Amino acid sequence: MAYTNALSAYRETRVKTASQGQLIIMLYDEAVKHLDRGLELLGMNEAAKKDPGKIEQVNKSILKAQEIITELMVSLDFEQGGDIAKNLFSLYTWFNQELLEANIKQDLRRITVIRNMLSELRGAWSEIASKNPAEAAGKAVSGINIAG
Template identity: 55%
Template sequence: MSTNALKAYRQTRIKTASQGRLIVMLYDEGLKQLQSARDELNGTHPNLETVHNAIIKAQNIITELMVSLDFEKGGDIAGNLFNLYMFFNQTLSEANISKQTSGIVQVYDLMTELRDAWKSIEGTNDMLDKADVGGINLAG
């Protein structure tokens, strides 16, 4: 598949995804970046720039999840998610400085649990876009 066709496919997939699916896609990409950073650090000769870039990408995704929270509709759930995302970013900042995998693994494990929860909600509720689930609004 050509680069342009692949890019067009990805853009269409994002534009046509439900709000719940977009959240799962963000988690999936964040987890992919954390796995990349962890794998690189566990290699025999880790490229620290690759590790840094993967952690930064994961933090950008977490920040996107954070700013999409709707505190009016989400109440305590949105507040708890915000605090958790802040913890993720702080832990990843420390991991990026120390180049230790423990913080990456900790965030990865917690994000996996959240991703699985969103995936189960997305899979059982076709009306997710209309629901007040977790106070997340990706519409802007």
């Protein structure tokens, strides 16, 4: 119990003190983690896949990834981001649509495609964030709880 509380406190502090770029990277990391979990559960043998408990776990993992993608969508700044923000919005919308279909059909391929694209975007954001170390940290953060 103490370990869980300490880990939760650490995660909360990490989120509250992160820069904008670091927060975006954390969101990508969480989305990829949840899709990896869903893929792991879907990759099990046929009997395990039909287990209602496993299906519910896959559903929860994919839905959590969709929530995170939605958070990425609402964090876009269309005034400063211009065409890049518009393109990311379109891409995130497509991600969520694909994940919706993949969840319904339990489609490993679709989930894998989105997972890999999120991972590539995470890499790009990581590179951007490393080039902007002077970015202000500790800004007020709202939205979903990625620490849990």
